[in-house]
Amino acid sequence: MSVIDENLKRLDIILPPAPKPVAAYVPFVEAGGFVYISGQLPSRDGKVVYVGSVPAAIDIPTAKQAARLATINALAVLRDAVNTDWPRVLQIVRLGVFVQCDPGFDQQPQIANGASDLLLSIFADAGRHARAAVGASALPLNAAVEVELIVHVRPG
Numbered sequence: 001m002s003v004i005d006e007n008l009k010r011l012d013i014i015l016p017p018a019p020k021p022v023a024a025y026v027p028f029v030e031a032g033g034f035v036y037i038s039g040q041l042p043s044r045d046g047k048v049v050y051v052g053s054v055p056a057a058i059d060i061p062t063a064k065q066a067a068r069l070a071t072i073n074a075l076a077v078l079r080d081a082v083n084t085d086w087p088r089v090l091q092i093v094r095l096g097v098f099v100q101c102d103p104g105f106d107q108q109p110q111i112a113n114g115a116s117d118l119l120l121s122i123f124a125d126a127g128r129h130a131r132a133a134v135g136a137s138a139l140p141l142n143a144a145v146e147v148e149l150i151v152h153v154r155p156g
Helices: 003-009 058-079 110-128
Strands: 028-031 034-040 089-100 130-136 145-153
Touching: 003 110, 028 058, 028 089, 028 110, 034 089, 058 089, 058 145, 089 110, 110 130
Parallel strands: 089 130
Antiparallel strands: 028 034, 034 145, 089 145
16 A cells, blocks of 8 residues: 555545546646646535635635545546556646635635645645645636646656
């Protein structure tokens, strides 16, 4: 069992099957030693479970949970990209977190911490990443949060 699998178990996280795309794109592209993971929503069993704008419809702690769930879905895609060979993962390079939010809301970094903290808990130093936390007036399927990743990998 890899360290990543051990950390997932310790955190009581069971990665779901990778979510299927909801439009004309692929879940990931591997190119030049990097895996680019398409935006993932906070969904479970094909249904977005955190919807609406922050903070009107969803408070900050709940939005952090949404970011965490979207990251779990991104990791399910990464698992497929590396064919369950976690030692291929060298570094989480960049995390993008998009937050559907009300005008004037400026706490996107707090919500993005739901994703960042999870990556650090699972990947330790290899989970340290550059990040963007961006507000949006709307996201696909009315999701509260969307997460994307860029990951440096060893050739497979």
